[in-house]
Amino acid sequence: MVQFVKDGIGSSIIAAIKAQIHDGHYKPGDRLPSTRAFAAEWGTSRTTVTAAYNQLIAEGYLITKPGARAIVSTGLQRAEPASPSNDRASHRLSAFASRLLKFPILPAGQAARIADFRYGDLSGMDFPMLAWKRALNKAQLRRTPRLRYGDPQGLASLRVALQGYLWRSRGINCTPEQIIVVNGSQQGLDLCARLLLDPGDFFLMENPGYLLARQAFVASGGIEISVPVDQEGLRTDDLPAARLAYVTPSHQFPLGGVLSATRRRALLAWAKQTGACIVEDDYDGEYRHDIAPIPPLQTLDPARVIYVGTCSKTLSPTLRLGYLVVPTPLRRAFTDAKRLTDRHTPHLEQEALADVLANGAYDRHVRRVRRRNAERREVLLKSLADHLGPSIVTEGAGTGLHLVIWFKNFAADREGEIQALSHAAGTGLHPVSTLYHPSAPRPAQAGFIMGYAGLSHDAIMRGIGALATAIAAR
Amino acid sequence: MVQFVKDGIGSSIIAAIKAQIHDGHYKPGDRLPSTRAFAAEWGTSRTTVTAAYNQLIAEGYLITKPGARAIVSTGLQRAEPASPSNDRASHRLSAFASRLLKFPILPAGQAARIADFRYGDLSGMDFPMLAWKRALNKAQLRRTPRLRYGDPQGLASLRVALQGYLWRSRGINCTPEQIIVVNGSQQGLDLCARLLLDPGDFFLMENPGYLLARQAFVASGGIEISVPVDQEGLRTDDLPAARLAYVTPSHQFPLGGVLSATRRRALLAWAKQTGACIVEDDYDGEYRHDIAPIPPLQTLDPARVIYVGTCSKTLSPTLRLGYLVVPTPLRRAFTDAKRLTDRHTPHLEQEALADVLANGAYDRHVRRVRRRNAERREVLLKSLADHLGPSIVTEGAGTGLHLVIWFKNFAADREGEIQALSHAAGTGLHPVSTLYHPSAPRPAQAGFIMGYAGLSHDAIMRGIGALATAIAAR
Numbered sequence A, B: 001m002v003q004f005v006k007d008g009i010g011s012s013i014i015a016a017i018k019a020q021i022h023d024g025h026y027k028p029g030d031r032l033p034s035t036r037a038f039a040a041e042w043g044t045s046r047t048t049v050t051a052a053y054n055q056l057i058a059e060g061y062l063i064t065k066p067g068a069r070a071i072v073s074t075g076l077q078r079a080e081p082a083s084p085s086n087d088r089a090s091h092r093l094s095a096f097a098s099r100l101l102k103f104p105i106l107p108a109g110q111a112a113r114i115a116d117f118r119y120g121d122l123s124g125m126d127f128p129m130l131a132w133k134r135a136l137n138k139a140q141l142r143r144t145p146r147l148r149y150g151d152p153q154g155l156a157s158l159r160v161a162l163q164g165y166l167w168r169s170r171g172i173n174c175t176p177e178q179i180i181v182v183n184g185s186q187q188g189l190d191l192c193a194r195l196l197l198d199p200g201d202f203f204l205m206e207n208p209g210y211l212l213a214r215q216a217f218v219a220s221g222g223i224e225i226s227v228p229v230d231q232e233g234l235r236t237d238d239l240p241a242a243r244l245a246y247v248t249p250s251h252q253f254p255l256g257g258v259l260s261a262t263r264r265r266a267l268l269a270w271a272k273q274t275g276a277c278i279v280e281d282d283y284d285g286e287y288r289h290d291i292a293p294i295p296p297l298q299t300l301d302p303a304r305v306i307y308v309g310t311c312s313k314t315l316s317p318t319l320r321l322g323y324l325v326v327p328t329p330l331r332r333a334f335t336d337a338k339r340l341t342d343r344h345t346p347h348l349e350q351e352a353l354a355d356v357l358a359n360g361a362y363d364r365h366v367r368r369v370r371r372r373n374a375e376r377r378e379v380l381l382k383s384l385a386d387h388l389g390p391s392i393v394t395e396g397a398g399t400g401l402h403l404v405i406w407f408k409n410f411a412a413d414r415e416g417e418i419q420a421l422s423h424a425a426g427t428g429l430h431p432v433s434t435l436y437h438p439s440a441p442r443p444a445q446a447g448f449i450m451g452y453a454g455l456s457h458d459a460i461m462r463g464i465g466a467l468a469t470a471i472a473a474r
Helices: A009-022 A035-042 A046-058 A074-078 A095-102 A129-141 A156-170 A184-196 A211-219 A261-274 A328-342 A347-358 A361-391 A412-425 A457-472 B009-022 B035-042 B046-058 B074-078 B095-102 B129-141 B156-170 B184-196 B211-219 B261-274 B328-342 B347-358 B361-391 B412-425 B457-472
Strands: A179-182 A202-207 A223-230 A244-247 A277-281 A305-310 A322-325 A392-395 A402-411 A445-451 B179-182 B202-207 B223-230 B244-247 B277-281 B305-310 B322-325 B392-395 B402-411 B445-451
Touching: A009 A035, A009 A046, A035 A046, A095 A211, A095 B184, A095 B328, A129 A347, A129 A361, A129 B129, A156 A179, A156 A347, A156 A361, A179 A184, A179 A328, A184 A211, A184 A244, A184 A277, A184 A305, A184 A322, A184 A328, A184 B095, A184 B328, A202 A211, A211 A223, A211 A244, A211 B328, A244 A261, A261 A277, A328 B095, A328 B184, A328 B211, A347 A361, A347 B347, A361 A392, A361 A402, A361 A457, A402 A412, A412 A445, A412 A457, B009 B035, B009 B046, B035 B046, B095 B211, B129 B347, B129 B361, B156 B179, B156 B347, B156 B361, B179 B184, B179 B328, B184 B211, B184 B244, B184 B277, B184 B305, B184 B322, B184 B328, B202 B211, B211 B223, B211 B244, B244 B261, B261 B277, B347 B361, B361 B392, B361 B402, B361 B457, B402 B412, B412 B445, B412 B457
Parallel strands: A202 A223, A202 A244, A244 A277, A277 A305, B202 B223, B202 B244, B244 B277, B277 B305
Antiparallel strands: A179 A322, A305 A322, A392 A402, A402 A445, B179 B322, B305 B322, B392 B402, B402 B445
16 A cells, blocks of 8 residues: 655655756656665655655656666656746637626725615615525435536426416416526526627617626627617617617616517517517516516517526525526527536525425515515605705616616716715715716716615615715715 | 506406407507496406506506596507417527537436446535535624625635635645636636637647536637547647647546646646646546645646636535636636626635635545545445456546546447446446547547445445446346
8 A cells, every 4th residue: 555645754855856856956867865765864764755755756756667766757857947937928818808808897896884876785684594594404404315416407496496486476488498597697698698699790788788798798799789778668669680689678777667568579570580589687577666567578479588587686696596598499508508607506505496486485585575675765765855856867766676866967977076976975876877888879967876775774865865965065 | 656466356457458459459549448437347446457557558558648548559550469489480599509519418317226436426425514504504694784796706705715725735826816716617617718719729638538628618619639648647749739728637537647747847838838828627636545636737837827626526516616726817807707607606605615614624524535535446446356357457546536447358339338238237337438539549448437436335346246247147
């Protein structure tokens, strides 16, 4: 049995011999001392030295022949000294990487003293701690005899549970085979980009629209056709041909319009005529405050629409749980791509979600956070009316977890100034201009996207108060 | 306050009006009954009818003017009836998708009655249940006030913990800024493929080699240069120029050779000379049974080597936890790509891993599973010697969680036959031929890759016994 090299004297011997080879004390072909001689010299046992020699043989520094002493590997002379490259290794990157690196670097968010109206944040207090912990514990107890890679599409139990949820909550009629569990909607969008767009292909994008969707399609080489939106969502008159359209029909991001029935049908007719796919991002479909949810586009043409859903707005963005409903002919491409991308989504989260979907805890939770966020919205609308009433216009408040405010008396180029003023007063604001295509027309006023799902009533009221005071004192 | 549409009569009204619009009973511009008249007709309240009308207005089916009765939206006439496309929507897929769909479909593994020697499986009994559960609970208790998207590179606490682990276990000297936490090594490989390869670029690949690495690079458009391996790993004589080389220096997958010092230096010299990146997949570096771990290539040239590590062989493949160490100049590209791909790896797993790395539980666990797998290896080697001794040759058993057996008296084209025989006897075998490049030369004998980390001693012994009996009875 060959000995292990333990930490201590063994590793010192190895390091010493390597150093002597590197600095030329031992040259290729040189014979090393016998293990006996070496052990005596170092005051250690022959076993230790033998283990060290074996290690060096395994690493290729030494070679041995039966019965003979170890010699320094002759191959070593051919290579240059093993030192880190000093050439700062100019790495040639792919076209994908070049496109990626052209995106503007978004400034890291600074902490806001009173309230940060950053869109996408949820309140930690809303997370269903107990139900989720119970589900995780249950999943952990289901100890399986073998740990092995799972189904790239996602756990069957989760896909069955999602099928039921999608039917009862969104009217989507699909099979578990059409569902692909992904790491949040972003991975779903990236998979769409990779599978459906080649460099130079056109895609339609709402303007303003969701930045990370635009970037996913552009990074894949897609060329954006920027389509304006109004209160009824995407304008569908005269849509040019494209391979793919990205839309947020339930609640246009960020302006909040709901895609009208007429436009839904026009968009689907366009897709059918041009052979395009529609990517429907239903990112906050759970949150309609005044009216019942509107059935997704997917229900009108399941063969043309890829539906993207997420738990980032109901549970937490840090869980990275989302799902796609894909047309059956696209199932294999999406499954294979998911496997190649990261094998599958982690099992523990999938099991926990399947559990809370199946036992009703998820639906109860969604009802609760819907109510809570409706209250936050009321508080925000009232604070805005009380403090900024005549100087702003609000938009898109009927649904979702954010709204947009436009300052009547500030031009768009003063967004940065208002943001700085506001931040100094303790309130984090986020300009809407970052969501517009840089070369497309945009409103003349300064506008901000106001997410409220992460804030307490008190923080909302104080935050808007501070903002109003700062603006008035300007 | 606008009323919600509750399930029941309200949805029936909505469905009825939509149906009447679709079948032409109501035409665009037609006036609907007043809410009072409609309520009387349906025997319900005006409130219910008003809520239904509001829903239809929100969906764009109806339009209203103040004081006037609702009319059917005039825009509806322009679109075709909303019915699912019957054209089976032929979806045009990208070149990436086409390459992906060309890969052979691997047959789904059938359950083996006695033992499945599938590589990559771990035993559920080896998972550190208690330590992991404790770490998860602790992470869950750290309730944060705001749930928001995290750092695409991974949690800072995990990257600091990984820095320490990589230093003490692998001799890697890196900063936390060079570490990118990924969803298992597969995501790391896919990111390398996307960032470093353009369609038509060459990449070097060990032959035989890891199938999902090859597929990631090929799917990105890379053209494979298949390089033979021997007992010292990748053959580095006369390497042609390429953009990237994929290697498994610590334990060549699947044949088990350890890349010699000479070849390590030759490979690095090649990379420096040609400007290539080296992707070093250290997939089972924790498992060396006879000698101490060999320092990764990364330690010799941190500017040229991207190191890929994983917890799939130490904890579980279902967790999807891996990490990259990238040269500093590549940090931004990898971070941005990770953000675009899926924002970041789930926080809960990251926190738990950071915790077990920091408190020593991970290192203790690794020592324990290393010992357990060394024992499994001994049992497998003994069973093979006892039952199949003279008829096979084993290869690559000194390290890792698998070995390869070659049948001296069966030609390569009989792998399928042996596999079927074996499966009928209750033992799952996996041919090594799937890991060879289809058009490169391969050994003449039938060979199988034997993973043992998922099996009990008893299953290993009985499985090899059954295999031997089946072959003898043939």
